[in-house]
Amino acid sequence: MLAKRIIPCLSVANGRVQNGVQFRDMVDAGDPVECAERYEIQGADELVLLDITATTEGRKTFTDMVLKSSDKVFMPLTVGGGITSVEDMTALMKAGADKISINTAALANPSLITEGAKKFGNQGIVVCLDVKYNPFDKVWYAYGHGQVGESGQRRNALEWAKEAVERGAGELLVTSIDRHGTGIGFDIELYQALAEVVDVPVTAFGGAGNVQHFVDLFTKTNVTGALAGVLLHNKVLTIKDIKKALHEAGIVVRL
Amino acid sequence: MIAIIDYDAGNTFNVQKAFAYIGLDAVLTADPEVILNADGVLLPGVGAYASAVAVLKERGLVDVLHEVVKREIPLLGICLGMQLLFEESEEYGPTPGLGLIPGKVKEIPRDLGLSVPHMGWNKNVVHHQDSPFSNVDDQYTYFVHSYYVDTDPEYIISTANYGIDVPGVVERGRVYGMQFHPEKSGIVGLNLLRTFGNITEAYADSKK
Numbered sequence: 001m002l003a004k005r006i007i008p009c010l011s012v013a014n015g016r017v018q019n020g021v022q023f024r025d026m027v028d029a030g031d032p033v034e035c036a037e038r039y040e041i042q043g044a045d046e047l048v049l050l051d052i053t054a055t056t057e058g059r060k061t062f063t064d065m066v067l068k069s070s071d072k073v074f075m076p077l078t079v080g081g082g083i084t085s086v087e088d089m090t091a092l093m094k095a096g097a098d099k100i101s102i103n104t105a106a107l108a109n110p111s112l113i114t115e116g117a118k119k120f121g122n123q124g125i126v127v128c129l130d131v132k133y134n135p136f137d138k139v140w141y142a143y144g145h146g147q148v149g150e151s152g153q154r155r156n157a158l159e160w161a162k163e164a165v166e167r168g169a170g171e172l173l174v175t176s177i178d179r180h181g182t183g184i185g186f187d188i189e190l191y192q193a194l195a196e197v198v199d200v201p202v203t204a205f206g207g208a209g210n211v212q213h214f215v216d217l218f219t220k221t222n223v224t225g226a227l228a229g230v231l232l233h234n235k236v237l238t239i240k241d242i243k244k245a246l247h248e249a250g251i252v253v254r255l
Numbered sequence: 256m257i258a259i260i261d262y263d264a265g266n267t268f269n270v271q272k273a274f275a276y277i278g279l280d281a282v283l284t285a286d287p288e289v290i291l292n293a294d295g296v297l298l299p300g301v302g303a304y305a306s307a308v309a310v311l312k313e314r315g316l317v318d319v320l321h322e323v324v325k326r327e328i329p330l331l332g333i334c335l336g337m338q339l340l341f342e343e344s345e346e347y348g349p350t351p352g353l354g355l356i357p358g359k360v361k362e363i364p365r366d367l368g369l370s371v372p373h374m375g376w377n378k379n380v381v382h383h384q385d386s387p388f389s390n391v392d393d394q395y396t397y398f399v400h401s402y403y404v405d406t407d408p409e410y411i412i413s414t415a416n417y418g419i420d421v422p423g424v425v426e427r428g429r430v431y432g433m434q435f436h437p438e439k440s441g442i443v444g445l446n447l448l449r450t451f452g453n454i455t456e457a458y459a460d461s462k463k
Contacts, residue, residue: 002375076439123399254376254395
């Protein structure tokens, strides 16, 4: 059986890891390559690197950083942020990425998913959904980056998840914006609802504050992985702490 | 020196990086001269079986790889590179492979209630303790594949369970294969590559 995956997420701007709550208030959290090495030693199963600058100059710094990380760590690397074309994907794959994650560009141009999947295989394309619940409509919506409350692209998250998979996404990375950085636990209902509509691996992000939140996630939903950011960067928990708790709860992890 | 076969089959880059990290000399090449003088040969591969075979043929590498085995130069195939070692694949209709190990490449059954591709960290169980790769026993390695090898247990060093027993490491003489990606399997994977490095060094010594 496959082990459940614990995946550190490094949001990178200007060559530094950034820490933030609900996509705001970013503070410096260290050198990405050093973080990557530290997390590999702790037992990270994969690594997600997100470029949150998305300027031309920032992009070059980011690509160099992906290249340096893949010299030093030997686990699957998912890379994303500001990718709008197959050329962008190719450049990052050449720098050592194993999977490309797309969000805003996929919402604006869903055929990008299919183009990427044709070139790199479905397993190479991860579609990210940044999801916020609307209590009035009683609907989860997926937003493009920085578009919450703005007039940007918005889709019903469950419908969009299904479409993304049909178009070739091999995996979904689903972040709860409502929970991100709050430490009150994952949005279990969101992941249960997703399981009804898609059969590809889903990675959950947003809301973990303690090891029990990870145990709850993996016992109450069928997600295959969980991302962690602030929790790890601020050394509140280590990956070992999380995996130990999961193992004790009878969940299969790579120790 | 290890020759990594250059036939445009996906990401050879990360295999090179892993060899560099553990201090093994490796070059990416399609030159028969370089390949046949190497201490070990690595056949990487990501992508489709038929197009991989076509490119190998086009570059005259099929005969070179048979010569590698004839000369008993250690050969390691990774992922699609391992599947190519076998006689045939059923991927998009039967396609002959290199035929260096008896067996066929088949699709992972879709009716097991498990998603395909088989992607993620899975645990290996070793069946032949006398293999140089028997240290993969009870260890997790990273798999990404939709097809698996159906072969005689004699050649299967380890398997990982995914509804069916998926061969992880195979071996016949000095021909080795890994279905998972050792270059993406952390320290366990690096140790397996180092073991292959040791085999190539032993071969180099025996040539002297």
